[in-house]
Amino acid sequence: MSILTNFPPPVRPVSAATSWQRELRDAVRDADELCRRLQLPPELAEKGASGAGQFPVFVPPSYLARIRPADPRDPLLLQVLPVADESREVPGFTFDPVGDATASLQPGVLQKYHGRALLITTGACAVHCRYCFRRHFPYEEVPHSDAAWDAALATIAKDPSIREVILSGGDPLMLVDERLAKLTEKIAAIPHVSRLRIHTRLPIMIPSRVTDEMLAWLTGSRLTPVVVIPNHAQELDSSVAQSLASLRHAGATLLNQAVLLRGINDSVAAQVALSERLIEIGVVPYYLHQLDRVAGASHFEVPIIEGLQLMKELRAQLPGYAVPRYVQEIAGERNKKVLS
Numbered sequence: 001m002s003i004l005t006n007f008p009p010p011v012r013p014v015s016a017a018t019s020w021q022r023e024l025r026d027a028v029r030d031a032d033e034l035c036r037r038l039q040l041p042p043e044l045a046e047k048g049a050s051g052a053g054q055f056p057v058f059v060p061p062s063y064l065a066r067i068r069p070a071d072p073r074d075p076l077l078l079q080v081l082p083v084a085d086e087s088r089e090v091p092g093f094t095f096d097p098v099g100d101a102t103a104s105l106q107p108g109v110l111q112k113y114h115g116r117a118l119l120i121t122t123g124a125c126a127v128h129c130r131y132c133f134r135r136h137f138p139y140e141e142v143p144h145s146d147a148a149w150d151a152a153l154a155t156i157a158k159d160p161s162i163r164e165v166i167l168s169g170g171d172p173l174m175l176v177d178e179r180l181a182k183l184t185e186k187i188a189a190i191p192h193v194s195r196l197r198i199h200t201r202l203p204i205m206i207p208s209r210v211t212d213e214m215l216a217w218l219t220g221s222r223l224t225p226v227v228v229i230p231n232h233a234q235e236l237d238s239s240v241a242q243s244l245a246s247l248r249h250a251g252a253t254l255l256n257q258a259v260l261l262r263g264i265n266d267s268v269a270a271q272v273a274l275s276e277r278l279i280e281i282g283v284v285p286y287y288l289h290q291l292d293r294v295a296g297a298s299h300f301e302v303p304i305i306e307g308l309q310l311m312k313e314l315r316a317q318l319p320g321y322a323v324p325r326y327v328q329e330i331a332g333e334r335n336k337k338v339l340s
Contacts, residue, residue, distance in 0.1 A: 020202070020209040024126065024174075028059045031082055039070040044081065051086030054296060055135050058128040063205045066235060075232055075264040079129050085299040086130065095136035097292040099331025108142035109152045113335060116197075117156050118166040119149075121183070124174040126205040131259060131300045133292035139170065146182055157190045164195040173202040173209055181217035188221040196223040204231050207243035215250040225252040229283070232258070232265055233273040241281045248282050257287035258324070260307055261300045268313045275314070275322040284321075290328040290339065304328075304339060311340040 028034050031045035031052050045052075059080050068074045103110045110118040123139025125132075143149050156162050165187050172180065187193055198218070202209040218225050227247055244254060256278050260266055265274065275285045288311075291301045311326045326340040 020206045020211070023060045023062055023206045023208065026061050027126075028061075028064060029057055031057050034059060034064075034081060037064060038067055038077065040072055040077075044072060047084050048082030048086070050084055051082030051130070051296065054086060055082070055128060055130070055132075057082060058125065060126055060206050062207065062239070063127060063235070066237060073263070075270070076234055078264050079131070079232075079261070080127060082130065083299065086296040088298065089295070090298040093293045093295045093298050095295055097133055097294045097331065098329045100134070100137060102332065105155050106152065108149070109155055111162075115161055116164045116166060117159075117162045118168050119152060119172075120169055121167050121172040122170040122174050125169065125171045126174060126202045126209075129201075131261060131291060131294070131297040133294045133297075134170070135294060135296060146179060149183060149186070153186050153190065156187075156193065160192045162193060164197055165190075165193055166197040166199060168199045171200050171202055172198055173200045173214070177211065177213040177217060180214070184217045184221055184223070188223050194222075194224060195226060196221070197226040197228060199228045201230065203227070203243045203247065204229055204235050204240055207239040210243040210246045215246060218247075219250040219252060225250075226255065227252045228255045228257055228286070230258050231256060231274070233270065233277045236274075236277045236281060244281055244283060254283040255286035256283050256324070257289060259289045259291055259300075260302045260310075260326075261291065262302050264300070266302045266306065266310065268310060268317065271310065271314055272317055275318055275324070279322050285324040287336075288324040288326045290326070292329060308340050 028037060031048055032042060034057055035042055035045045057080065063076070067076045071077070099112070100110055103112045105111050105117070108120045110120065112118075120137075120139070120142045123137070123142070143152060156165060167183075184196060187196060196218075218227075247254060258265060258274065265271060271288070278285050288307075290304060290307060291297065293301070307326055311323070314323050325338055327336040327338050329336050
């Protein structure tokens, strides 16, 4: 059976449109509670108090359920649990590691590469990844109302070279479908824009976010939809596979871009497992990113020389289509640097 059809479109309960919002309301927002729920020593939360103070904890229940209890080295836990190293000042790690400030055309609109423009739709996320490259982004400066987006879209409309609009954040799928439908309609009204790309963690964090209403606006316009998700193989359970199957069956192209993280996915076994699982559920292993050097995330960094050796071993074990490109984003450059 084709990898594009091995999961039928799921039958969704009537409450699917609101269940994801309930999960957000029920998210764990405290490191002490996170440790209690996972049967971990409270000392782990105490050690990370300074990191939590800089960047709050936020973990939804469906993601929490995929973290192994009583395992302080669980790779999913390490992505969301604050540690003391986050408060260390390390040379070269900054508040704006990828040059968002200099790429701003106006509040909420970034353009780094030819033919593409990015909209910062919201500062909210369904999970607070401790390595987030926008953990210090000034979200209070971007537009927050539907009307305020008109100026941003007018900027895009004036540049006929822009063929693709990227919705990012935060996570754009934190917005309700009604607002996203209106925004998509306005983007589709710009004649020279042909693709809509969504960068999101929500189909992974909270699979029920992929609703019929969401599929309608994502795939119902003339724009070609592309959805980019970052993840670890352990995150990709059957509920996630079903949510991604819905996106595929509706016509979205699915790409994965992971971040290379010390102690989480920096082994050949972890990367092979991810690529194999992605191919199994119909997602293209697109990018493996070198860590963006954001302040508070230095403990996650894997030296590039180790990343290059990892990629060499991946190519020896996987078919070419299952090997992601190892890339690095460098502020001010006109394209991502392909490392391998």
